[in-house]
Amino acid sequence: MTDSYDLVVIGSGPGGYIAAIRAAQLGMKVACVEKNERLGGTCLNVGCIPSKALLQSSEKFEEANHALAAHGVQVSGVALDLATMLARKDKVVSDITKGVEFLFRKNKITWVKGTGKIAAAGKVTATAADGTSQTIETKNILIATGSDVMPLPGVEVDEKQIVSSTGALEIPKVPKHLVVIGGGYIGLELGSVWRRLGAEVTVVEFLDRITPGLDLEVGKALNRALAKQGMQFKLSTKVTAAKKTKTSVTLTLEPAAGGDKEELKADVVLLSIGRRPYTDELGLAEAGVELDERKRVKVDGHFQTNVPGIYAIGDVIAGAMLAHKAEEEGVVFAEILAGQKPHLNYDAIPAVVYTWPEVASVGKTEEEVKAAGIEYKVGKFPFTANGRAKANGDTEGFVKFIADAKTDRVLGCHIIGPDAGTMIAEVALAMEYGASSEDIGRTCHAHPTLNEAVKEAALATSGLPLNI
Ligand code: FAD
Ligand code: NAI
Numbered sequence: 378m379t380d381s382y383d384l385v386v387i388g389s390g391p392g393g394y395i396a397a398i399r400a401a402q403l404g405m406k407v408a409c410v411e412k413n414e415r416l417g418g419t420c421l422n423v424g425c426i427p428s429k430a431l432l433q434s435s436e437k438f439e440e441a442n443h444a445l446a447a448h449g450v451q452v453s454g455v456a457l458d459l460a461t462m463l464a465r466k467d468k469v470v471s472d473i474t475k476g477v478e479f480l481f482r483k484n485k486i487t488w489v490k491g492t493g494k495i496a497a498a499g500k501v502t503a504t505a506a507d508g509t510s511q512t513i514e515t516k517n518i519l520i521a522t523g524s525d526v527m528p529l530p531g532v533e534v535d536e537k538q539i540v541s542s543t544g545a546l547e548i549p550k551v552p553k554h555l556v557v558i559g560g561g562y563i564g565l566e567l568g569s570v571w572r573r574l575g576a577e578v579t580v581v582e583f584l585d586r587i588t589p590g591l592d593l594e595v596g597k598a599l600n601r602a603l604a605k606q607g608m609q610f611k612l613s614t615k616v617t618a619a620k621k622t623k624t625s626v627t628l629t630l631e632p633a634a635g636g637d638k639e640e641l642k643a644d645v646v647l648l649s650i651g652r653r654p655y656t657d658e659l660g661l662a663e664a665g666v667e668l669d670e671r672k673r674v675k676v677d678g679h680f681q682t683n684v685p686g687i688y689a690i691g692d693v694i695a696g697a698m699l700a701h702k703a704e705e706e707g708v709v710f711a712e713i714l715a716g717q718k719p720h721l722n723y724d725a726i727p728a729v730v731y732t733w734p735e736v737a738s739v740g741k742t743e744e745e746v747k748a749a750g751i752e753y754k755v756g757k758f759p760f761t762a763n764g765r766a767k768a769n770g771d772t773e774g775f776v777k778f779i780a781d782a783k784t785d786r787v788l789g790c791h792i793i794g795p796d797a798g799t800m801i802a803e804v805a806l807a808m809e810y811g812a813s814s815e816d817i818g819r820t821c822h823a824h825p826t827l828n829e830a831v832k833e834a835a836l837a838t839s840g841l842p843l844n845i
Pocket of ligand 2: 558560582583584589648651652697699728729730731
């Protein structure tokens, strides 16, 4: 190819494809090299979207089985058609990834199919599946190659009996016993899917708590809620070996601090102990691009690596491994490249665990505020006192605000409850504008809505909740 580009993006996940679109909107000539057969990266193909499709379907199955009778809706003969459920998920993925193809065409972005390698600053080679290779000239290169499953020595993923999140999205038969290694986002979301569909689920977590990054009080409430649903937890426990037979996997467990071994038998094991940046085959060492101590691509505040003209965003750099963080970085990167001066506020990036109840948070946890020596106050409001939650029959959980004791500025908000992921958006917006808890408490919220619990928790931060 003799064309020369303003920007070549390597990787078409939420970071890469959004950066490509914004750069094209700003007048740049853009190509995106993607080795997968479909655009959209981890998130659209084997991450956010298929996992949410299965969470939604399995929630409906559980509702039909257990929740509708309380509403006076009698159903009988509820049966699982797993093949249809999985096919629906695949269709959602196929539709949404085609949507990205459409957006590429609309914005005149060239999709170069193949594995991208940085030959030098200003040169990317793309090698197609059939081995043919081309060199693309470009003024700028964006590395948006994302992340991959973190391996655990002794527990080799085969995507059949020992699966990563990718295999866990297509288990053809509900396992009798699913053992999940790692009580984080993936383990709890996909563990919930298979528990709802009838599997016994045991989560083995190295630490003495699940979801380590979350506010401790909220993490504990989530642990209680999931345990009540039947998920079993082995905290402070590590897996040291896995032995497979044709039909089962026997894991060897040990207390995290050392001690007596025990065995745990599973039909399927899900390995979900985190993800690591993906930089294989990229030619970073040859190009002289520096990595940090955790093998993430090192960038400055403008996403520039140590090599001029080579940039990186998303899961492959430091920070939360979240699709919306990658997207925001993509937008900000493209705007900086176009000479604009955008800003990304990393303190206002929400995080959501899509279990039921959902957990959503933005800003600092109580532990972080305490550790920073900030004087703070807390306001809480339970969904049991929210009219809409009562009407819906979904009252588990609460909203928790953390605000500066002197200025009342919101420092963090943590919600466990129905649709927490949707509710957190108003707090992220408020934090972007530097709101105080009083600002949120004085904002009129429609009645009856779940978001009134957000308003009430904000009021509670100053000791003046109305409905409790
Ligand atoms: P990726 O999406 O990983 O995309 C990288 C792309 O680069 C891939 O398509 C890959 O094929 C391509 N690539 C890599 N190397 C090369 C190369 N050399 N040449 C060409 N192409 C290359 N986040 C959320 O915010 N919400 C969620 O609900 C959520 N759910 C998730 C569920 C699961 C099961 C998983 C695994 C992740 C989930 N995530 C979620 C995380 C989210 O998927 C990632 O944070 C996000 O995809 C990161 O985007 P990215 O653009 O940095 O990289
Ligand atoms: P995670 O980092 O969320 O959780 C990993 C868990 O495994 C932690 O609790 C950790 O303490 C534990 N762990 C680590 N080593 C262990 C070991 N040897 N034995 C037992 N436990 C061990 O990672 P996860 O769940 O794999 O997800 C990866 C990333 O993908 C997430 O951090 C998140 O960024 C992203 N993701 C986001 C989702 C969302 O936004 N809803 C959903 C799914 C994934």
